[in-house]
Amino acid sequence: MALDRAEFLRCLPHALAGRPWQASGDGFVVDTAGGRVLIRLGPTGERRIAGLRLPSTPVELDFGACSADAAHALLRDFARGFQRGGG
Numbered sequence: 001m002a003l004d005r006a007e008f009l010r011c012l013p014h015a016l017a018g019r020p021w022q023a024s025g026d027g028f029v030v031d032t033a034g035g036r037v038l039i040r041l042g043p044t045g046e047r048r049i050a051g052l053r054l055p056s057t058p059v060e061l062d063f064g065a066c067s068a069d070a071a072h073a074l075l076r077d078f079a080r081g082f083q084r085g086g087g
Contacts, residue, residue, distance in 0.1 A: 001082065004044045004055040015081025019074070027060075034070025038062040 001008065012021070012028070021030045027040035042058030061078070063071045 001057050001059050002047065002054045003057060003082075005041060005057060007055075008041065008057060008059070011082055015078045016074075017077040017081070030074065032066060032070040032074055034067030035063075035065050037066055037071070037074055038064065 003011070016030055019030050019032055021028050024038075026042075027038060030037040030039060038061070040060040040062065042060070044055050044057045047054045047056040061075070063074075066074075
């Protein structure tokens, strides 16, 4: 994702749409009605496009034993919560 850890943390509560979460090691644990989801953040690097420099942080979502319906709902809200303008 084109953001750093601090920006990720600012957007996370909105992206989780009220689901309870807590920090855990290198990421976060999210409780859903259909099970737990783990979100892991990798180290923030930098992506360069011509003269533009953007932060780049790998983000991994692990749905483990989460139900398909809960996973789909979380992904929908997560994507919407991190959307940027511009199409």
